[in-house]
Amino acid sequence: xxxxxxxxxxxxxxxxxxxxxxxxxxxxxxxxxxxxxxxxxxxxxxxxxxxxxxxxxxxxxxxxxxxxxxxxxxxxxxxxxxxxxxxxxxxxxxxxxxxxxxxxxxxxxxxxx
Amino acid sequence: xxxxxxxxxxxxxxxxxxxxxxxxxxxxxxxxxxxxxxxxxxxxxxxxxxxxxxxxxxxxxxxxxxxxxxxxxxxxxxxxxxxxxxxxxxxxxxxxxxxxxxxxxxxxxxxxxx
Numbered sequence: 001x002x003x004x005x006x007x008x009x010x011x012x013x014x015x016x017x018x019x020x021x022x023x024x025x026x027x028x029x030x031x032x033x034x035x036x037x038x039x040x041x042x043x044x045x046x047x048x049x050x051x052x053x054x055x056x057x058x059x060x061x062x063x064x065x066x067x068x069x070x071x072x073x074x075x076x077x078x079x080x081x082x083x084x085x086x087x088x089x090x091x092x093x094x095x096x097x098x099x100x101x102x103x104x105x106x107x108x109x110x111x112x113x
Numbered sequence: 114x115x116x117x118x119x120x121x122x123x124x125x126x127x128x129x130x131x132x133x134x135x136x137x138x139x140x141x142x143x144x145x146x147x148x149x150x151x152x153x154x155x156x157x158x159x160x161x162x163x164x165x166x167x168x169x170x171x172x173x174x175x176x177x178x179x180x181x182x183x184x185x186x187x188x189x190x191x192x193x194x195x196x197x198x199x200x201x202x203x204x205x206x207x208x209x210x211x212x213x214x215x216x217x218x219x220x221x222x223x224x225x226x227x
Contacts, residue, residue, distance in 0.1 A: 031213050033214065040219070041152075041202055041219070041220045041222075042217075042219050042220070043204065043217040043220075044217075045214050045215070045216075048213070048214050056214055088156070090158065092158075094213050095213070096213055097213060098145075098146055098208040098209060098210055098211065098212055098213050099146050099163065099165060099208075100213055101148060101160045101163050102160070102213075102215055103160065104157065104158040106156065106157045107156050107157070107158075109156075
């Protein structure tokens, strides 16, 4: 029943490891996003995909690689994790129009030790 | 470039007080959309309202109301008779024509005490 679901909810890992976060939406939306929320609660766009194609890549280190196997899924793979990657990562989806509100997943809290 | 400013970092009120959260935006476009989201302590982001730049009518939904003033580039949010359950971080956001991506303000944390 969940509209945008992302897993896992919590992810604790050590520096240097590689990890993935999965996201799926069942709203039939064309566009999906990854946002990062830092410790000060600031939400910043990382990536935007429209119909499996990368639309926006906001100055994100290339250790972060999104993958969209189909328009209902947008996964985020992170290589060589660093302490500064600790944050909450939100997946979202919307229709591909500027008036469409984003529907967010519940977030994945990543802690890098 | 677009920008959203929420100057109030944190607001504390006592239950039943009215509270207004300020949002000021910058954009070069004449067509744009403004949004408010709520993030309760549980962490999810909940969509509250969308307003387009051509509709300056104020909107009321229960205890919530929104005041959009193009002349001052502001889209303020008022909660009437606040309740403890209103405690959350509230985000104002903007999207411009041609882009569905939202630019968020830094959020205002609202603490409502009994």
